[in-house]
Amino acid sequence: MRHAKRPGAGPEDNDSAKTGRRKLLGWIAAGTAAAAIGVEELVRHTGDAPDVASAPPPPTPGAAHSHGDPLPSASPEPSPSPSPEPSRPARPWSDPAGWGGKLPGPAAAVRIADHVVLDGDAAVGSLVVEASGSLTFAADRSVVLSSAGNVEVKGSLTLAPADAALHTLRFPDVDERRFQGGGMTLMPDDTGLWVTGAGYLRLDGAARTAWVRATGALKAGDTRITLATEPTGWRPGDELAVTPTGAPAGDGFSERYDLRTIASISGGTVTLDGPLKYPHPRVATGGGVTVGAEVLNLTRNVRIEGTEKGRAHVHLTSSRKSDVRHAALRWLGPRGPGKDQWNGKAVTEPVLGRYGLHFHMLGDTSRGTVVEGVVVRDTGSHAFVPHASHGITFRSCISHQTWEDAYWWDGPLDTRTPQGPSDDITYDSCVASRTLFDPNPRGYRLTGFSLGAGTGGVARDCVAVGVQGATGASGYHWPETSEGVWTFERCLAHNNLENGIFVWLNAQHHHVVGQFVAYHNGGWGIEHGAYLNDFDYTGSVLYGNAAGGVALHALGRDKGTILDGLLIDAAGQSDFAVSTMHHQLPGETVLVTRSRLTGYRKAGVAFRALDGGAPEDIAVLDCEFGGPELWFDPALPEPKRIVFRPAGQTQAVEVRRDNSRTPTTATPAPRPVTTPQLALHDTAARTTRLA
Numbered sequence: 001m002r003h004a005k006r007p008g009a010g011p012e013d014n015d016s017a018k019t020g021r022r023k024l025l026g027w028i029a030a031g032t033a034a035a036a037i038g039v040e041e042l043v044r045h046t047g048d049a050p051d052v053a054s055a056p057p058p059p060t061p062g063a064a065h066s067h068g069d070p071l072p073s074a075s076p077e078p079s080p081s082p083s084p085e086p087s088r089p090a091r092p093w094s095d096p097a098g099w100g101g102k103l104p105g106p107a108a109a110v111r112i113a114d115h116v117v118l119d120g121d122a123a124v125g126s127l128v129v130e131a132s133g134s135l136t137f138a139a140d141r142s143v144v145l146s147s148a149g150n151v152e153v154k155g156s157l158t159l160a161p162a163d164a165a166l167h168t169l170r171f172p173d174v175d176e177r178r179f180q181g182g183g184m185t186l187m188p189d190d191t192g193l194w195v196t197g198a199g200y201l202r203l204d205g206a207a208r209t210a211w212v213r214a215t216g217a218l219k220a221g222d223t224r225i226t227l228a229t230e231p232t233g234w235r236p237g238d239e240l241a242v243t244p245t246g247a248p249a250g251d252g253f254s255e256r257y258d259l260r261t262i263a264s265i266s267g268g269t270v271t272l273d274g275p276l277k278y279p280h281p282r283v284a285t286g287g288g289v290t291v292g293a294e295v296l297n298l299t300r301n302v303r304i305e306g307t308e309k310g311r312a313h314v315h316l317t318s319s320r321k322s323d324v325r326h327a328a329l330r331w332l333g334p335r336g337p338g339k340d341q342w343n344g345k346a347v348t349e350p351v352l353g354r355y356g357l358h359f360h361m362l363g364d365t366s367r368g369t370v371v372e373g374v375v376v377r378d379t380g381s382h383a384f385v386p387h388a389s390h391g392i393t394f395r396s397c398i399s400h401q402t403w404e405d406a407y408w409w410d411g412p413l414d415t416r417t418p419q420g421p422s423d424d425i426t427y428d429s430c431v432a433s434r435t436l437f438d439p440n441p442r443g444y445r446l447t448g449f450s451l452g453a454g455t456g457g458v459a460r461d462c463v464a465v466g467v468q469g470a471t472g473a474s475g476y477h478w479p480e481t482s483e484g485v486w487t488f489e490r491c492l493a494h495n496n497l498e499n500g501i502f503v504w505l506n507a508q509h510h511h512v513v514g515q516f517v518a519y520h521n522g523g524w525g526i527e528h529g530a531y532l533n534d535f536d537y538t539g540s541v542l543y544g545n546a547a548g549g550v551a552l553h554a555l556g557r558d559k560g561t562i563l564d565g566l567l568i569d570a571a572g573q574s575d576f577a578v579s580t581m582h583h584q585l586p587g588e589t590v591l592v593t594r595s596r597l598t599g600y601r602k603a604g605v606a607f608r609a610l611d612g613g614a615p616e617d618i619a620v621l622d623c624e625f626g627g628p629e630l631w632f633d634p635a636l637p638e639p640k641r642i643v644f645r646p647a648g649q650t651q652a653v654e655v656r657r658d659n660s661r662t663p664t665t666a667t668p669a670p671r672p673v674t675t676p677q678l679a680l681h682d683t684a685a686r687t688t689r690l691a
Contacts, residue, residue: 090115090136093122106148112155118143129155131197142166148173152186153199153318159302159327160204160690163233167205168303169193174310176334181352184317184361190354192313192332193304199318202690203374205302205326208233210373210396210684211431211463212268214292218242218280225295227268228682234270238262238299241400243433243465244495245280245293248522248546248573254466254497256280257434270295283494285519285543287567287676291492294463296398296433298375300328307331311380313354319365323690324357326373332356333381333403335438342439349438350381350404358382359389367391367424372687377401382408383432386422390454393426396684399433399448405477406432408450412481419482421454427462429685432475434466443469445502447477448493457486461681467496472527474502475518480530483507489514490680498523500545507533507557515678516540522547525568528561529553531584535561539676544571549597550578555587555617563592565674570599576606576631583614586640591619594647594674598626606631607642619643621652621666624673632657647673 091098093116104110106123112133119138126149129135133155137143142165151157151169159167171191178189186194195201209231216226225242244256256278264271280293304327306312311334316322333356335348356376359366366389375398376383383399386392387409399406407427412419432448446469449459464475475493478484483505493500493516500518503526513535518525525542528535528550534557542549549568554561568577577597597604604625609616616639620630624647638657643666645652652666 088115090117090134092117092119094120106146109149118145122146123148125149127151129153129157129199131155131199134158137161137167140165144168144170146170146172150186150188150191150194152194152196153201154197156200156202157195158202158204160202161206161301163206163301166301166303168305171306171310171312174306174312174334176310176336176351179334179336179351179354181354183353190313190351192315192354195316195318195322197318198320200320201316201318201322201324203302203304203324203327204690205300205373206233207326207688208238208297208300208373210398210429210687211294211296212684213294213682214242214280214282216292217282218276218293220277220279221275223272223275225270225272227270227295228292230268231297231683232686234262234265234297236262236264238297240270240272241296241298241433242276242280243294243296244278245283245520246278246495247544247571248495248520253520254468254495254522255434257466283519283543285517285541286569287517287541288678289517289541289680291680291682294431294465296400296431298328298377298398298400300326300373300375302327303330304328305330305332308378311335313358314356315353315358315360317360317362319362321366321369324371324374325687325689328375328377329356330378332376333379335380335403342442347438347442348380355381355385356383356399356402358385358387359392360387362389364390369393370395372396374398375400379403382406385409386425388420388422390423390425393428394430395426395428396687397430399431399435401434401436403436403438405447405450406435407448409452411450411452411479415481417481419453419479421484422452423454424456425454426458427460428458429461429681431463431465432467433463434468436468440468441470443473445469445472445474445477445479445504447474447502448496449476451476451478451486451488452482452484454484457484459486459488459491461685462491464491464493464500465495467498469498471498472502472504473498474500474527475521476501478503478505478511480504483509485509485511488512488516490678491516492680493518494520496521496523499527500524500542501526501528503528503533503535503554504530505533506531507535510559511535512538513540514538515676517543517678517680518545519543521545524551525549527551527553529581531555532557532587533561534559537561537563537566539565539674539678540567541676541678542566542568544569544573546573548574548576548579548600551581552578552590552618553581553583555583555585555614556590557587560588561590563590564594565676566595567676568595568597570601572599572601574600575602576600577604579606580609580616580618582611583609583616586614587617589617589619589641591621592623593619593621593668594623594671596624596626596673596675600627603628603631605629606633607636607639608633610635610637615640617641619666621645621668622647622671622673630655630659632659645670
């Protein structure tokens, strides 16, 4: 565990949660009398004079509305999870008559129990949309709603602008020091967007292609990028992040991003507002893979945001599915002071349960939820969190410049407690970009995608790039005591400070990792532990990773781990393509077969299982080498069994520590080397507005 976490697997029955509930009940009770007329304003005590407005009683269903004709609906298309149908016309926010003669002010605690259209910028102290109410931002105009305190949605909240408009919900006055964290209910001091009860949230921005790769090498000073495909919805003014792709040589190789703005765009050619600072080479890894830098579009025309100095959060506990598409969530994920110091300075820790986009303990009620084209950026904690919430698909989402594991849900309290599952979670064409930790040297096992407990998980066509951290950090992580069964295919990890994949799992199930590509990571392409497990790594390409292609800590549990049909090209970056490490427990044989190992400086396979652990039990069969084949550490204890049969030969030999060889039998029978031929997608999966 990188830091201690308070329990997040159930309702926290602690003093802070009880205090938060008492405060909330008192706050709600204060407006009970005014609530009877449908809309009320209460004042949080900020030292200012009360800003009070009243509203006439809401008309009965079917009665004529007394405040003029309704404004056009903010829903350009019907929703598959429709908001409550108004029983009377919606009234404009800007009409004082709807508020009893006076518009709400910036210190007002506003409650909406009827149907309101936000038709101009507004500022409030806090906002509750009651179960009978709805707030819809006017589709045909750009509007900003600023709230000093919480926004709670028990009814419906809709931000669905026309393509040329911009809708923003902003929390400008967040004090992260006041956050309590945890709990199942709203906490008054934990400022953010809460969707509770049977509330419905619709964030439905204009469709934009989330990311596209550059077709060629980009040089420092370039002002144009040619993209692999013409993107949908990109506009002048959109902010782009160009990912690092250079070899892992020298400091900063994992941080060489360019942030630029689109000056103009024509088809698949983007002209930037200024020159690129860094080169972004196109990388040919072999195995059919040649890729350019990902160009991430970070702009959306629906925005939920705090500020650089005060981060808010989005917390969903509603029994009703939300629709979240093409939104940018920025400056979320508050942090608080930690107990430790680093180099004389206090470190910070994330506030429990206050994340970028947090689906909290929804169980099966979240099934069918689709989160598409969403960006979470500049956020102090986890970006996308489906905690104990099943059946959620994240498609073409981007996490950029966020702290803690980006795609994640609450882990176990300790190494003896299993993680609570989230079943049927899908990450489709998602990107984890520039994932951070405070302080970075303590970012052990930091990851872009934490592939945790549950069944039916899918990670497909995803990218992890620029993940920072320390020992065990990675683009993709199978975490300890958190075994989930995942379909994992066509994912890419590059320019991460440590590993592409990190497995540290004593597994009960069989796992398959297929068509994986890792290039230019600062550690291993794949670092495979812990003690005993069964993984199949098939048809994958590992290129130019600084430590090597594969590190093997674990031995097999039942059938053993198999590395089959891999192309491991060290590209001159490492001494070895594959290396064994300390084996904690004796287990079944690990098989390396039908693979091509090349580009290393010393040997294809190194045997380095030292430090008094279990002896080596490895078979290297039918592999092709681009230089010396095997290397034995001088301190290596006598192995249990090392079997070797090079490609093209029929006789296997057992190899001892002194490199003496004795003929032996081996299974399977000789087979030809299999070279992967992969076809990675050069653009994000297509996304659409609600239909």
